[in-house]
Amino acid sequence: MSELNHLTMAQARDGLAKGEFSSAELTQAHIAALEVSRGLNAFVTETPERAMKAAQESDARRAKDRDEPGSMEGLPIAIKDLFCTEGVLTTASSHILDSFTPPYESTVTANLWRAGAVMLGKTNMDEFAMGSATVTSYYGPTVNPWQRKDDDKPLVPGGSSGGSASAVAARAALGATGTDTGGSIRQPASFCGIVGVKPTYGRCSRWGIVAFASSLDQAGPMTRTVRDGAIMLGAMAGYDPKDSTSADKPTPNFETALEQKVKGLKVGIPEEYNMEGMSRDLLALWDRGKEWLTAAGTEMVPVSLPHTKYALPTYYIVAPAEASSNLARYDGVRYGFRAEGETLQEMYENTRGEGFGAEVRRRVLIGTYVLSAGYYDAYYLKAQKLRALISEDFREAFEKVDVLLTPTAPSPAFAIGEKMDDPIAMYLNDVFTVPASLAGLPAISLPAGLSSDGLPLGLQLIARPFDEETMFCTARTVEEAANFDVEPALMVGA
DSSP states (O other): GGGGGOOHHHHHHHHHHTTSOOHHHHHHHHHHHHHTTTOOOOEEEEHHHHHHHHHHHHHHHHOOOOOOOOOTTTTTEETTTOOTTBBBBBOOOOGGGGGGSSSSSSSHHHHHHHTTTEEEEEEEGGGGGGOOOOOOOSTTOOOOOOOOTOOOOOOOSSSHHHHHHHHHHHSSSSSEEEESSSTTTHHHHHHSSSSEEEETTTSSSSTOOOOOOOTOOOEEESSSSSHHHHHHHHHHHHOTTTTTTOOOOOOOHHHHTSSOOOOEEEEEEEEGGGGOOOOOHHHHHHHHHHHHHHHOEEEEEEEEEGGGGGHHHHHHHHHHHHHHHHHGOSSSSSSOOOOOOOHHHHHHHHHHHHOOOOHHHHHOOOOOOOHHHTIIIIIIIHHHHHHHHHHHHHHHTTTTEEEEEEEEHHHHHHHSSSSOHHHHHHHHTTTTTTHHHHHTTEEEEEEEETTSSEEEEEEEEESTTTTTTHHHHHHHHHHHHHHHOOOOOTTTOO
C-alpha cells in the first residue's frame, strides 16, 4: 500500500469514505515513508504507536457511527515541534527544552484531533522558530527533498517550518502544521514546492504554541494542494477564549470557497515587490501568474505599498523585542535543561548560555537592546509606528483591489551552509513575506514553476483581513493554470 502516501489529503479523505482502504493502511504507508525518509531529518520525534492506535480508533468510529465523520477523520499528519502535545516531547528544537513533555494540548492540535486527524510525529524546525532555513535546530539541519540539476549538494527546506515542509514534500505526511511569524510557513512552502497558508492573525488560537513573537505568531497548514490547505485550515481554526488575541468570528467553509468564481476580481501588483537583483526566473513566473489570472477574467491593477522597504528592519526590531520577553521564562528552574551554578544568577546564566543556540541568543540580545532605557523610543517605538504605516498601506491598497499577487521568496532553495555566516543575507529571505505578517493579513504560497536549476518557485497571494475565501479561490485558479506536477528527487517512493 506504499502508493497511499502519494494521495492528496482530499483524495485520501474520499478514499476512506468509499472504503477503498482503511486509516490503518493509510497511516502505515506514511509511517513506512517516514522511516525511509529519515535522512532528511524532518522529524525530531516519531509517534508510530500513537498514530496506529488513533488510526484504528478512527476506523472503528467510521464503522460504528452513522454521523458525518470529522473533516480530517483518519488522515495522518505531522505537527511542528512548536505545538504542545500532551504526553509527547515538545522541544521547539532547542536544547533548553530537553525532556519537556507538556501535560496539556495546544488548542490547534486539540481541534485537529477532534476532527479525526492522526499524528505521525513532531517535525524539526529552526530553534524557537528563529530562522529561515531550518539549520539552527539543536537536532541538526533538515534537508530539502529537492535537488538542483547536476548538483547533489543538500539544500535547505526554508524555515522555520522546514521539517513540516520537507515531510509533506517527501510524501511522509499528508499535511503538517506550521507557524508563521514573518514567513515561516510560506517561505519553506516555496522552497519545497508545496502550499503554505498563513491565515489572518487571530484566525487560529496561539494557546499552547511555544511563543516567539506574540503579536506576529500564527499557526497554519502546509499541504500539497490548495484544497488540502482549505480542508486543514477549517479543522485548525476557531475562536478560543483561552487566547486573548483569538478572533471571535465564525470559521467559514474554506473548501466551498474554492468553487467561487474569480472573474471580475481586481488583482493588485505591488510595484515595490519588483526589487533589484530579482532573478529572471522569478520575474518570468510572476508575469505568468498575472497572465493566468487575466485569462481567468481578473483585472491587474498596479498598487503601491510605499513603506515596504521598512518592513524588514521593522520586523527585526519588533520580533526580537517580543522574543526577549517571551524567552525570559526559560531559566532552568521549572522545566527543561538546567546547567548548575554556585548561585542562582550563575545557574540562570549557565542554563541560557548552554541551552540557547547562537541565533536565539543573537535575537534575545537585539530585543533586550531595543527595549532598554535610552533605546526604546529610538528603536522599538519607531518600529511600532512604521508597522502602523505598513498596515495602512495595505488598507489603502485593498480599497482598490481584492487580492495581491507577489513572489513568495526572492530565490529558490540554497545549499545548506551557503548563507550561514551572514545573518543579514538569511534575514532577506523574508523580504516578500514579512509585510503581510506585520499587517496580520492572510497569505498563501503555492508552487507555480521551476527555476533554471530545476527548483520550485512560489507565488504568493495576500488578501484582506479574514477574507481567506477570496484568497483560496484565487489560489485555486493559479494552481489549476500552473499545473505544477513535478516531484522532488528525494521523494519517498519515487
